[in-house]
Amino acid sequence: MVHEFDAVIVGAGGAGLYAALEASKTAKTAVLSKLYPQRSHTGAAQGGIGAALGNVEEDSPEWHAFDTVKGGDYLVDQTAAKVLAEEAVRAVYDLENRGLPFSRLENGTIAQRRFGGHTHHFGEGPVHRSCYAADRTGHMILQTLYQQCVKNDVTFYDEFHVVDILLEGTRAHGVVAFELKTGELHVFKAKAVLFATGGFGRMFKITSNALANTGDGPALLARAGIPMEDMEFYQFHPTGILGMGILITEGVRGEGGILKNREGERFMERYAPTMLDLAPRDMVSRAIMTEVMAGKGMRGDRKIDDYVMLDASHLGRETVEKKIPDIADFCRTYLDVDPAVDAMPVQPTAHYAMGGIPTDTHGRVDTGRAVYDGLYAAGEAACVSVHGANRLGTNSLVDLVVFGRRAGRHIAEYVRGASAPREFANATDASRAKIGGLREKKNGAHVGPIVQRMQEVMMTQVGVYRDQAEMDDAIKQIQELRDEFKEVGAQDTGDGFNAEVLNILELESLLDLSLLTAAGAANRTESRGAHSRRDFPDRDDDNWLKHTMATIDDDGVVIDYKDVDLGIWEPKPRVY
Amino acid sequence: MKVTLSIQRSDPERGGEARLENYDVEVKRTDRVLDALMYLTRNVDGTLGYRRSCAHGVCGSDAMRINGAERLACKTLFKDVVDRSGGTVTLEPLRHLPVQKDLMVDQSPFFEKFRSVKPYFVPKAEPTGKEFVQSQEERALFDEATKCINCAACYSACPILDKNPKFIGPAAIVQAARFVNDSRDKGLDERIDILDQPDGVWPCESHFECTRVCPRDIKITKLINLTKRQIKKARAADGRETAEGK
Numbered sequence: 001m002v003h004e005f006d007a008v009i010v011g012a013g014g015a016g017l018y019a020a021l022e023a024s025k026t027a028k029t030a031v032l033s034k035l036y037p038q039r040s041h042t043g044a045a046q047g048g049i050g051a052a053l054g055n056v057e058e059d060s061p062e063w064h065a066f067d068t069v070k071g072g073d074y075l076v077d078q079t080a081a082k083v084l085a086e087e088a089v090r091a092v093y094d095l096e097n098r099g100l101p102f103s104r105l106e107n108g109t110i111a112q113r114r115f116g117g118h119t120h121h122f123g124e125g126p127v128h129r130s131c132y133a134a135d136r137t138g139h140m141i142l143q144t145l146y147q148q149c150v151k152n153d154v155t156f157y158d159e160f161h162v163v164d165i166l167l168e169g170t171r172a173h174g175v176v177a178f179e180l181k182t183g184e185l186h187v188f189k190a191k192a193v194l195f196a197t198g199g200f201g202r203m204f205k206i207t208s209n210a211l212a213n214t215g216d217g218p219a220l221l222a223r224a225g226i227p228m229e230d231m232e233f234y235q236f237h238p239t240g241i242l243g244m245g246i247l248i249t250e251g252v253r254g255e256g257g258i259l260k261n262r263e264g265e266r267f268m269e270r271y272a273p274t275m276l277d278l279a280p281r282d283m284v285s286r287a288i289m290t291e292v293m294a295g296k297g298m299r300g301d302r303k304i305d306d307y308v309m310l311d312a313s314h315l316g317r318e319t320v321e322k323k324i325p326d327i328a329d330f331c332r333t334y335l336d337v338d339p340a341v342d343a344m345p346v347q348p349t350a351h352y353a354m355g356g357i358p359t360d361t362h363g364r365v366d367t368g369r370a371v372y373d374g375l376y377a378a379g380e381a382a383c384v385s386v387h388g389a390n391r392l393g394t395n396s397l398v399d400l401v402v403f404g405r406r407a408g409r410h411i412a413e414y415v416r417g418a419s420a421p422r423e424f425a426n427a428t429d430a431s432r433a434k435i436g437g438l439r440e441k442k443n444g445a446h447v448g449p450i451v452q453r454m455q456e457v458m459m460t461q462v463g464v465y466r467d468q469a470e471m472d473d474a475i476k477q478i479q480e481l482r483d484e485f486k487e488v489g490a491q492d493t494g495d496g497f498n499a500e501v502l503n504i505l506e507l508e509s510l511l512d513l514s515l516l517t518a519a520g521a522a523n524r525t526e527s528r529g530a531h532s533r534r535d536f537p538d539r540d541d542d543n544w545l546k547h548t549m550a551t552i553d554d555d556g557v558v559i560d561y562k563d564v565d566l567g568i569w570e571p572k573p574r575v576y
Numbered sequence: 577m578k579v580t581l582s583i584q585r586s587d588p589e590r591g592g593e594a595r596l597e598n599y600d601v602e603v604k605r606t607d608r609v610l611d612a613l614m615y616l617t618r619n620v621d622g623t624l625g626y627r628r629s630c631a632h633g634v635c636g637s638d639a640m641r642i643n644g645a646e647r648l649a650c651k652t653l654f655k656d657v658v659d660r661s662g663g664t665v666t667l668e669p670l671r672h673l674p675v676q677k678d679l680m681v682d683q684s685p686f687f688e689k690f691r692s693v694k695p696y697f698v699p700k701a702e703p704t705g706k707e708f709v710q711s712q713e714e715r716a717l718f719d720e721a722t723k724c725i726n727c728a729a730c731y732s733a734c735p736i737l738d739k740n741p742k743f744i745g746p747a748a749i750v751q752a753a754r755f756v757n758d759s760r761d762k763g764l765d766e767r768i769d770i771l772d773q774p775d776g777v778w779p780c781e782s783h784f785e786c787t788r789v790c791p792r793d794i795k796i797t798k799l800i801n802l803t804k805r806q807i808k809k810a811r812a813a814d815g816r817e818t819a820e821g822k
Contacts, residue, residue: 039627096708099697101758108714133722448619491622496587
């Protein structure tokens with residue numbers, strides 16, 4: 001079937017929904033999601049959305065922008081960071097005005113809490129900047145935006161998985177999507193396409209990400225020859241539930257929770273004397289791994305999966321139940337631990353991709369060598385870049401509302417002047433051949449062994465600490481897995497509700513993005529933000545203050561670079 | 577330890593009766609039921625149909641009947657369900673919604689009812705460029721209802737829907753209550769004509785099945801009864817009768 005819209009939004013998390021709300025005011029817009037929109041992973045975000053409202057104490061967007069740049073180890077595009085911090089304030093008020101039920105201060109204004117790396121006066125001490133709704137801020141954002149889409153009668157195509165992009169040179173003309181219900185391929189012609197497909201943490205063994213977080217948008221554009229930006233910068237959140245990776249919000253530490261090693265020592269005193277447990281995530285994750293490797297993890301066996309304790313018991317029952325009720329629920333369900341009484345066993349968990357589809361501050365795909373017409377990205381799938389080498393907590397939600405909104409507005413403007421999308425003869429042929437091929441290999445290989453090996457290789461060899469030999473070997477292994485993937489077949493040959501086809505396509509996305517991540521990491525011979533190398537422990541501004549642009553091809557990955565916007569603050573050593 | 581997953585299989589598109597199919601799986605007591613399902617589809621039988629996403633109980637994708645009770649597969653550990661059932665865990669799709677395939681159900685009737693209650697903010701006042709002020713006490717009044725993830729567990733467990741498929745169901749009333757009790761919203765005024773219908777709030781007989789199964793621990797029955805009282809009060813103030821019993 002062929003559909004025609006002004007704009008097609010791929011993905012129905014926070015960025016996609018916000019863009020849809022803006023674009024659909026004037027443009028004929030459709031939202032395509034491989035899930036039901038309310039299942040999107042924005043809903044799992046916990047601790048808050050940063051904005052310098054100053055409701056608790058003095059704050060300013062300029063400090064927020066500076067913290068973002070410093071937190072990103074100066075790989076952040078500084079003008080974009082300024083846009084992020086300045087528009088965050090209005091975005092939070094806008095969300096509240098659309099009904100978002102923020103927690104409240106005694107005077108009835110939006111409550112704010114401390115969060116990692118957010119400071120006053122350019123680093124003097126922690127500041128209350130994170131606007132929150134208990135520990136389910138993302139859930140409230142997702143629900144509020146979806147409710148607004150219902151109110152405004154936005155058009156949704158639920159369980160439509162986008163499998164191809166219609167590109168002609170540097171202009172987008174639409175997408176091809178696989179309908180789960182029927183197995184049919186649909187062509188969506190459009191003047192503008194936005195990818196807001198979220199992250200891809202499922203390439204790692206221990207992750208906070210949903211099973212659906214497989215990076216389909218970035219992978220699809222990478223296969224179309226578009227370079228991905230800064231893929232080597234992948235954030236490990238320091239506090240995932242032991243063995244499962246389920247996120248325990250930084251808000252626990254924002255409320256006063258403390259990390260302890262097997263000796264009961266508050267070890268962050270040695271790593272970040274000013275910010276302590278509220279240092280940025282890359283530093284805290286490294287501190288945990290350093291403790292583990294020194295035999296100070298709870299088991300003391302120096303193995304990569306050893307862990308430390310996060311203690312919030314001194315906060316008391318009332319604070320735990322009021323401020324972090326979902327965390328308490330997760331701990332009781334999965335660990336049999338009551339955080340108001342006992343400490344929580346935690347380990348770093350793969351959490352957030354700083355890299356992704358390169359865009360400008362309007363969400364337009366911008367590779368540094370070309371700006372695409374009618375092709376946009378926003379949210380975790382995109383790299384603006386406002387997170388640089390390491391994202392600060394709360395800034396993911398800020399990113400998706402600020403840049404989702406900006407992209408939606410730009411799309412509305414762009415489609416007014418753009419010509420109609422072109423006809424593509426045989427638009428679905430390639431996808432039909434690919435999916436048909438999977439079904440023909442009824443006795444082909446299962447995805448299981450490939451998934452398992454990919455996740456283990458990425459976790460152990462392209463994780464918190466890295467070195468050349470391990471990464472080179474990871475690239476080799478991922479290439480082998482990409483070959484093995486060609487033998488995978490679908491046992492399910494039916495048309496309707498064939499979820500197996502989707503699972504296989506998702507694995508293909510993860511393999512391609514794993515390769516880009518490992519190759520970018522192996523290429524960058526310095527340590528910066530979340531990319532920490534044992535063999536190159538220092539930041540090297542002379543050679544590496546530049547964005548990686550990595551393109552995938554038959555022989556592997558080709559690396560190019562893009563300049564960093566350093567217009568406001570001089571790079572300085574990063575201490576907290 | 578070894579468990580047997582007894583999974584209801586069906587593919588209405590291809591016809592044939594629903595049947596239970598058994599799979600023996602090696603699991604840890606602390607594994608989620610979803611972990612075993614994922615293992616099966618990735619390594620044993622790719623044709624199994626079910627929905628999943630977040631894997632920790634916040635997205636609402638994987639509600640199903642586990643040993644006869646509505647639960648999220650990602651929030652149910654084997655240790656919670658195997659001892660009592662002697663090592664067999666039965667997985668069946670939710671009730672009251674048409675089965676699409678295996679454990680997947682068509683949620684459209686459920687979401688249509690969700691949409692019918694105006695599940696969105698209708699502000700009393702014009703925005704001022706800052707936030708609407710709301711006291712902590714006012715915010716607490718609707719906190720519970722904001723937790724709903726629309727997983728439809730309550731909709732499956734509700735005995736009223738056995739006899740009256742038109743009943744809007746527990747989740748839709750929770751969604752309405754979230755706005756009815758929000759001091760910033762026009763609240764009940766905006767929604768009373770939807771809720772005060774013969775198939776609105778009134779069919780509920782307080783069986784508490786919804787409350788019992790809710791994976792978010794929302795006291796749903798209590799919210800429904802509160803909504804009924806609010807409607808009666810509002811109608812009485814207008815000198816009108818409610819649709820109760822009609």
